[in-house]
Amino acid sequence: VKKIGVFTSGGDAPGMNAAIRAVVRSGLYYNLEVAGIRRGYEGMISGDIFDMDRKSVGNIIQRGGTILKTARSDQFRTPEGRKTAYDNLKAHNIDALVAIGGDGTFTGANIFSQEYDIPVLGLPGTIDNDLAGTDFTIGYDTAINTVIDAVDKIRDTAESHDRLFIVEVMGRDCGLIALRTGIAAGAEAILIPETKTDVDALFAHLEHARKDKSSKIIMVAESGEAGNAFDIGRQVKERFPQYDTRISILGHIQRGGRPSCMDRVLASRVGVAAVEGLIGGRKNEMVGIVNNEIAYTPFEKAIKHNVEINEKFLKIVEILAI
Numbered sequence: 001v002k003k004i005g006v007f008t009s010g011g012d013a014p015g016m017n018a019a020i021r022a023v024v025r026s027g028l029y030y031n032l033e034v035a036g037i038r039r040g041y042e043g044m045i046s047g048d049i050f051d052m053d054r055k056s057v058g059n060i061i062q063r064g065g066t067i068l069k070t071a072r073s074d075q076f077r078t079p080e081g082r083k084t085a086y087d088n089l090k091a092h093n094i095d096a097l098v099a100i101g102g103d104g105t106f107t108g109a110n111i112f113s114q115e116y117d118i119p120v121l122g123l124p125g126t127i128d129n130d131l132a133g134t135d136f137t138i139g140y141d142t143a144i145n146t147v148i149d150a151v152d153k154i155r156d157t158a159e160s161h162d163r164l165f166i167v168e169v170m171g172r173d174c175g176l177i178a179l180r181t182g183i184a185a186g187a188e189a190i191l192i193p194e195t196k197t198d199v200d201a202l203f204a205h206l207e208h209a210r211k212d213k214s215s216k217i218i219m220v221a222e223s224g225e226a227g228n229a230f231d232i233g234r235q236v237k238e239r240f241p242q243y244d245t246r247i248s249i250l251g252h253i254q255r256g257g258r259p260s261c262m263d264r265v266l267a268s269r270v271g272v273a274a275v276e277g278l279i280g281g282r283k284n285e286m287v288g289i290v291n292n293e294i295a296y297t298p299f300e301k302a303i304k305h306n307v308e309i310n311e312k313f314l315k316i317v318e319i320l321a322i
């Protein structure tokens with residue numbers, strides 16, 4: 001390996017900049033060249049590629065977003081798009097890649113590395129924490145802290161008005177953001193796609209819930225079995241007119257902000273491990289951390305798996321909501 005290309009792709013996540021910095025600096029440390037590719041696969045296809053030095057990643061470890069920008073590329077899904085991307089990489093003498101992203105990013109990387117002889121390693125960058133082969137993804141810790149900051153604020157106003165709030169959080173089809181933040185925010189109930197918790201179960205819970213609580217928070221993952229926060233809110237309002245119910249969808253606020261210490265350290269560790277992995281001849285794997293140790297997982301295992309939900313987490317919510 002002589003020259004590594006690094007890019008971010010898919011939804012951005014806090015800590016992606018720390019990951020870019022780690023790849024660039026460790027590449028230079030090991031006497032390699034490093035190029036940045038803007039807007040993920042889109043930039044690979046349009047040739048938006050530039051050489052990076054140690055200064056180009058100065059003062060970014062603490063910044064949210066991604067200095068390399070990001071995109072979801074339809075063109076890269078086509079063989080012609082991937083051919084143009086490969087030609088551009090060759091023109092810039094790039095002979096290895098580090099892809100920072102999630103499911104879609106690694107799906108593309110997997111196809112690409114099977115078609116062309118270019119090793120790719122991936123860094124798990126997504127707030128959703130929906131990849132196998134790492135305990136946590138870069139951005140998840142910051143996002144869950146953003147959520148609990150927001151819900152703490154919602155709790156203040158909920159408490160003042162004796163209101164019930166339905167709070168919807170992101171996660172695509174994964175409920176891990178809702179699960180963890182629900183516990184941390186003292187939620188009354190959590191609705192996530194992995195369990196078949198339906199509105200009836202929520203109703204049964206609310207029937208028996210203590211009536212003298214001033215505020216109640218129901219945490220809902222987007223794309224859950226029971227519908228979105230508006231669907232659930234409407235039904236709760238109809239069934240429990242005694243509750244003064246409000247809905248709050250946190251949205252993209254969850255994707256921004258300064259990365260937490262945990263995300264910066266995770267990004268730095270896997271960034272260095274990716275460069276060392278490429279030097280050591282590894283390819284087509286995601287670099288994660290499992291039980292505090294670096295772990296390399298083939299792309300096809302890292303993506304499209306069923307996230308395992310720790311049922312004890314749901315039990316904790318039930319126990320603590322009495």
Ligand code: F6P
Nearest residue numbers: 011102126127128170171172255
């Ligand atoms: O994958 C990250 C994520 O924020 C998901 O939680 C969410 O479903 C999706 O991206 C939103 O995508 P977009 O930013 O394109 O609206």
